[in-house]
Amino acid sequence: MAASGTARLLEVRDLRVEFPTRRGTLVAVNGVSFHIDEGEVLGVVGESGAGKSLTGAAIIGLLEPPGRIAGGEVRLEGRRIDDLPYEQMRQVRGAEIGMIFQDPLTSLNPLYTVGRQLTETLRTHTDLGESAARRRAMELLSEVGIPSPKSRIDHYPHQFSGGMRQRVVIALALCANPRLIIADEPTTALDVSIQAQIITLLKRLCRDHGAAVMLITHDMGVIAETADRVAVMYAGRLVEVGPVEQVIRDARHPYTHGLMGSIPKVGHNAERLTQIEGSMPRLTEIPAGCAFHPRCPMVMDRCAAERPELMPATGSEAACWLFDEAAMAAQRRG
Amino acid sequence: MAEAARSPRRGEAPLLRVRDLAKFFDVSPPLITRVVTRQPRAILKAVDGVSFEIPEGRTFSLVGESGCGKSTVARLVVRLYEPTRGSIEFEGTNLATLNSRRAMAPVRGRLQMIFQDPYASLNPRWRVADIIAEPIRNHRLIQGNAAIARRVGELLEHVRLSPKDGEKFPHEFSGGQRQRISIARALASNPDFLVCDEPTSALDVSVQAQILNLMKDLQRDLGLTYLFISHDLAVVYHISDFVGVMYLGRLVEWSDARSLFHNPQHPYTRMLLEAIPDLEMTGKARTAVAGEVPSPISPPPGCHFHPRCPLANDRCRAEAPKAVPRSGGQVTCHAVEEGRLPARSRGNGARA
Numbered sequence: 001m002a003a004s005g006t007a008r009l010l011e012v013r014d015l016r017v018e019f020p021t022r023r024g025t026l027v028a029v030n031g032v033s034f035h036i037d038e039g040e041v042l043g044v045v046g047e048s049g050a051g052k053s054l055t056g057a058a059i060i061g062l063l064e065p066p067g068r069i070a071g072g073e074v075r076l077e078g079r080r081i082d083d084l085p086y087e088q089m090r091q092v093r094g095a096e097i098g099m100i101f102q103d104p105l106t107s108l109n110p111l112y113t114v115g116r117q118l119t120e121t122l123r124t125h126t127d128l129g130e131s132a133a134r135r136r137a138m139e140l141l142s143e144v145g146i147p148s149p150k151s152r153i154d155h156y157p158h159q160f161s162g163g164m165r166q167r168v169v170i171a172l173a174l175c176a177n178p179r180l181i182i183a184d185e186p187t188t189a190l191d192v193s194i195q196a197q198i199i200t201l202l203k204r205l206c207r208d209h210g211a212a213v214m215l216i217t218h219d220m221g222v223i224a225e226t227a228d229r230v231a232v233m234y235a236g237r238l239v240e241v242g243p244v245e246q247v248i249r250d251a252r253h254p255y256t257h258g259l260m261g262s263i264p265k266v267g268h269n270a271e272r273l274t275q276i277e278g279s280m281p282r283l284t285e286i287p288a289g290c291a292f293h294p295r296c297p298m299v300m301d302r303c304a305a306e307r308p309e310l311m312p313a314t315g316s317e318a319a320c321w322l323f324d325e326a327a328m329a330a331q332r333r334g
Numbered sequence: 335m336a337e338a339a340r341s342p343r344r345g346e347a348p349l350l351r352v353r354d355l356a357k358f359f360d361v362s363p364p365l366i367t368r369v370v371t372r373q374p375r376a377i378l379k380a381v382d383g384v385s386f387e388i389p390e391g392r393t394f395s396l397v398g399e400s401g402c403g404k405s406t407v408a409r410l411v412v413r414l415y416e417p418t419r420g421s422i423e424f425e426g427t428n429l430a431t432l433n434s435r436r437a438m439a440p441v442r443g444r445l446q447m448i449f450q451d452p453y454a455s456l457n458p459r460w461r462v463a464d465i466i467a468e469p470i471r472n473h474r475l476i477q478g479n480a481a482i483a484r485r486v487g488e489l490l491e492h493v494r495l496s497p498k499d500g501e502k503f504p505h506e507f508s509g510g511q512r513q514r515i516s517i518a519r520a521l522a523s524n525p526d527f528l529v530c531d532e533p534t535s536a537l538d539v540s541v542q543a544q545i546l547n548l549m550k551d552l553q554r555d556l557g558l559t560y561l562f563i564s565h566d567l568a569v570v571y572h573i574s575d576f577v578g579v580m581y582l583g584r585l586v587e588w589s590d591a592r593s594l595f596h597n598p599q600h601p602y603t604r605m606l607l608e609a610i611p612d613l614e615m616t617g618k619a620r621t622a623v624a625g626e627v628p629s630p631i632s633p634p635p636g637c638h639f640h641p642r643c644p645l646a647n648d649r650c651r652a653e654a655p656k657a658v659p660r661s662g663g664q665v666t667c668h669a670v671e672e673g674r675l676p677a678r679s680r681g682n683g684a685r686a
Contacts, residue, residue, distance in 0.1 A: 163626055193399060199611075263543075263568070265571075266610055272550065273543035
């Protein structure tokens, strides 16, 4: 965990994202609160539909309509950014928060050379002139490990391989030296050997530039070697937040525990994998109380009635009634 | 792994024997373009001389990065593609020489395939019961609608769904449930052999665990033999008895799963294993691998892996290596053959 005294960079409080539809309002992110300290890597994990990408999109103001922030607040270095007008938010994006998406082909313009895209971004967010921006673009390309940047700078995105494209996207995200980078599944589209290269690169660059990272992924392996802390999401809610070693070795929340057990590992000779019965509920049918209770092996009466908030759970924080101090004390007395 | 727990039905006789299998695709530009620009023909050697065998009741997995030809092998084995060269012997019958639908018919039902994308592989306009009954009707395995309905219900129960689910349409199911329906359809013709092409890659990890557990249960209960295609080494370690590693159309190493993971010989296998994120040793950096997979249209001469290989020498750059025996299997590498192979620096799978 980050040492006490480090400044809060990002603070998300009680975030709620809604999608109004004809058949009622879907709550895709529900009461999510967390923070990221300066220079810290926070991993956000969860299965498809858990709301992790929407949380990232809400922070940078890129929710696609009709999706909207219906409650809560997002603060960057103490300043509220969730209610900024469009033009001001554009300045925050890129300059203060960089973004890396899963598919590098959708974040690069196929009609412009990578050099033009880099210099354009540099000139928007810094006061470099045209030739200085081009020189800086070349530096950035070599920094992200693209061989012979002098000639590659005038190539189009389709002339790069998948791994090389993702390097260009990382260079773009770093252009204006942002304080925070939101990386949404940055390695999911890549082969495992390329994935290792990109993760190593991302880690090194963010350390060198002093940028904090919100790393959104479904891949626990990527989290394990990159993140300082992990936030686990389920059905639009945070179920556990804690230091990466704690969550991976000894998860507190029954969902995280099951999730970790269901990952096959090289060297483990288990005949069967841990199985969480059923599947994550659709947004239209999220159960009352704890959203995980119908699948939970430790379910109690209370779970179906009351929704648990994050509470301290030896080493991490978990949204689970198992860790309710007051109830446990009462049980001991009883 | 636990041999004693296996049913006595499983012998060591190979159910499937693939020899020198190859598939070339002609990806040349149109003739007129070739004449005008004087380009030669372009041939993509998707699979180039792959040989392996699978004993009855066991799982053989092929792993490799995208474009290595593993899915092409899967499609060749079930004859969705015509092989360019080589033989595919299924219980002694060479499938590569069966050239008509009629000649294929007796084995067709015994070889089935499960595809990666459970959204694309089920007809959205058919009810699940009809989807599962289609192979039964096509192969005329059971007569009479009532008997077919009973069998469909049974198959749905095999894959842990309810017989009532047969009335629904595919869109009413989640990705994991759809993959169960694909498995039920594959089982409908009582196959002995299933080719599974990345059956869990499109699924979330908790759903993947459900499907992998189901596949293991079915293998035990029905004595199935699997050819399993995946890019995920941890999944392959979990499900396989034997593993083959492919690189640019060639099988570079194969062996029983345990010795392949604990004692990898080929430099590419070692590289893949070191690239696995390590869930246990948090914070330990994995060895990033240099370079990328070259284009399969113009692969490097000699050993295809030599531009990325730390052990490459002049012989590797000129001469394609031949398969030599290794413990439990074979490896195709000059360095292994000449004894130039260094000991492994770090055992990723050496625990357990």
